[in-house]
Amino acid sequence: MKLIDKSTIVSIATAKSVESAIGIIRLSGNDAVSIANLVFKSRSGKILDNSTARLMLYGNIVSEDKIYDEVLAVYFPAPNSYTTEDVVEFQCHGNAVILDEIVKLIIKNGAIIAEKGEFTKRAFLGGRxxxxxxxxxxxxxxxxxxxxFDIALNQLSGSIGRNIDYMLEKFTDLLAKIEVTIDYPDEDIETLEYESIRKDLNLINNKIEVMIKSFDSGKIYRDGISMAIIGTPNVGKSSFMNRLLNEERAIVTNIPGTTRDIIKEWVNIEGVPVNIIDTAGIRITDDVVEKIGVEKSKEIFNNSDFVVLVLDxxxxxxxxxxxxxxxxKEKKSIVMLNKTDLNCKIHTEDIKKIYEKDSIIECSMLYEHGIDEFKNMFKSIFLNENISVNSMETITNSRHLSSLINGQNSINEALKAMDGSMHLDLIQIDLLNAYTSLGEITxxxxxxxxxxxxxxxxxxxx
Known part of the structure; x- marks a missing residue:
C-alpha cells in the first residue's frame, strides 16, 4: 500500500478544548519546510533547512509585517520524522483563537488541513x-x-507486531516447504513435511491462544467497565460512591430519595477504569421526578457490566x-452489606440463602470499612491474574481478536486436512488464509x- 497524496498537511496537534501555555501546530509533506519559511521569521535570521534541522529556532509567525505570535520552530527532515516526511512544528502560545489564525495562514500559503489521524496514517504508510x-x-x-497507558505503550513499542511477524515468518517457511513438495512429488518427502508442518502449526496455535485469552482482561484495561450501584433508598449507595472517589461527589442525607438523577464518574480501581453510576433508590413512589430516576436505575442495571447491590x-x-x-446473582456483582457498625438485623448468611455466591462484603461507609476488600474482590472477578500489562501477548483491540480467531480457525482446518491425509494443495489454501488473517493485524x-x-x-x- 503506497501513499498517493503527497500534499503538505497541517493541523493543531495539541488539545483545543483546554487552556494551556503551549499549543503545537504540525506540518508534514514535501513542501512543509518551504511553506513554514514563508510564515516564520527567526530572530537570528536563520531559516529552517538542513543546517538547522532538529534545532529550536526562536522567532515570529508573520504575514505582511503583521506578527501573529512569538514561537519556537523545529524542522525534522525526512525520513527521520514521525510521518517519515519532512515535518515542521511550531510551538505557539496555547490560545485557541491564535492557533486557528496561524493554521489559516499556513493553509493560505499552500498546505491543506489534515484529516483525522492523517499524521499517524502517513507514519504507517511510510513504514515507521x-x-x-x-x-x-x-x-x-x-x-x-x-x-x-502501559499496555498501549508496550504495543507502541511493537510487542504485537513482533509476535505476528514471528508467526508470518513461520508461515512463509511452511508455504515454501509445501511448494517444494508440490513441485517435486517424486522426492518422497511428503510424510516428513506433514510432521514438520504439524509441529510448526501447533506452535503458532499455542501463541495465538495465549493472545486470545488475554483479550478479556486487556480490553477491560483499555475500555473500562460500567458499574451500577443499586439498592433501595438511604442504604448508603452515594456514600459508597464517595468513598471510591475519595470525594463528596454525591449528596448524602438521611432523607430517602435524595439521589433522584443518575450520577456518573470515572475512577481507577486496581488499574481498571470504572464508570461508576450512582442510581436513584429503587422503590414504589408517587413523586413524578423520583419515578423517572427509578426507571433510569432499572435501565442502567440491565445495561451495566457489573452491579453493586448495597443493603442496610x-x-x-x-x-x-x-x-x-x-x-x-445472575450478573457479575458484589453485595455490600452496609452499616455493620450498628446493631445488625441481617448477616452474610441471610443473604447467601438467596444470592448463592461468596461475593458479599460486610462494611461500614461511615468508617470506610470494607473498601479495600471490595477492590480486591472486584479485581478477582474481572482480571485474569496471568495477564501482565507488560506482556508481549496482551491484546486490547477487537479487530486484532477477530483476526486471531480467523487465523486460528484456518490453522485448525489445515490440521484437520492433514489428519484426513488431504493433498497439500488444499492445506496450502488454509495456510494462506491464516497468513492473510494474521497479517491484517499489522x-x-x-x-x-x-x-x-x-x-x-x-x-x-x-
Whole structure:
C-alpha cells in the first residue's frame, strides 16, 4: 500500500478544548519546510533547512509585517520524522483563537488541513509504524489509567507486531516447504513435511491462544467497565460512591430519595477504569421526578457490566431487596452489606440463602470499612491474574481478536486436512488464509478501505 497524496498537511496537534501555555501546530509533506519559511521569521535570521534541522529556532509567525505570535520552530527532515516526511512544528502560545489564525495562514500559503489521524496514517504508510502500533497511539491518548497507558505503550513499542511477524515468518517457511513438495512429488518427502508442518502449526496455535485469552482482561484495561450501584433508598449507595472517589461527589442525607438523577464518574480501581453510576433508590413512589430516576436505575442495571447491590444491615430484608438479590446473582456483582457498625438485623448468611455466591462484603461507609476488600474482590472477578500489562501477548483491540480467531480457525482446518491425509494443495489454501488473517493485524495484508476506517477514529493533529 503506497501513499498517493503527497500534499503538505497541517493541523493543531495539541488539545483545543483546554487552556494551556503551549499549543503545537504540525506540518508534514514535501513542501512543509518551504511553506513554514514563508510564515516564520527567526530572530537570528536563520531559516529552517538542513543546517538547522532538529534545532529550536526562536522567532515570529508573520504575514505582511503583521506578527501573529512569538514561537519556537523545529524542522525534522525526512525520513527521520514521525510521518517519515519532512515535518515542521511550531510551538505557539496555547490560545485557541491564535492557533486557528496561524493554521489559516499556513493553509493560505499552500498546505491543506489534515484529516483525522492523517499524521499517524502517513507514519504507517511510510513504514515507521505497523498498524497495531498506529492504533496504540490513539489508545495511549485515550487511556484512563496507568495500566491502560502501559499496555498501549508496550504495543507502541511493537510487542504485537513482533509476535505476528514471528508467526508470518513461520508461515512463509511452511508455504515454501509445501511448494517444494508440490513441485517435486517424486522426492518422497511428503510424510516428513506433514510432521514438520504439524509441529510448526501447533506452535503458532499455542501463541495465538495465549493472545486470545488475554483479550478479556486487556480490553477491560483499555475500555473500562460500567458499574451500577443499586439498592433501595438511604442504604448508603452515594456514600459508597464517595468513598471510591475519595470525594463528596454525591449528596448524602438521611432523607430517602435524595439521589433522584443518575450520577456518573470515572475512577481507577486496581488499574481498571470504572464508570461508576450512582442510581436513584429503587422503590414504589408517587413523586413524578423520583419515578423517572427509578426507571433510569432499572435501565442502567440491565445495561451495566457489573452491579453493586448495597443493603442496610440494620433493617430486615424487604421483599424488594430479596427480589434485587435474585436479579444481581445472575450478573457479575458484589453485595455490600452496609452499616455493620450498628446493631445488625441481617448477616452474610441471610443473604447467601438467596444470592448463592461468596461475593458479599460486610462494611461500614461511615468508617470506610470494607473498601479495600471490595477492590480486591472486584479485581478477582474481572482480571485474569496471568495477564501482565507488560506482556508481549496482551491484546486490547477487537479487530486484532477477530483476526486471531480467523487465523486460528484456518490453522485448525489445515490440521484437520492433514489428519484426513488431504493433498497439500488444499492445506496450502488454509495456510494462506491464516497468513492473510494474521497479517491484517499489522497491516501487511489489509485493504485500503479498512485502513481509512481505522484512522477516521483518531483525533485531529494525530
Amino acid at each position: 509504524l505497523d498498524l497495531s502500533q498506529a492504533e496504540a497511539v490513539m489508545d495511549m491518548i485515550s487511556a484512563k489509567t496507568k495500566a491502560g 444491615a440494620t433493617n430486615e430484608l424487604s421483599e424488594d431487596e430479596k427480589y434485587f438479590i435474585s436479579l444481581v 497491516g501487511k495484508t489489509i485493504d485500503e478501505d479498512v485502513v481509512n476506517r481505522i484512522f477516521e477514529k483518531f483525533c485531529l493533529g494525530k
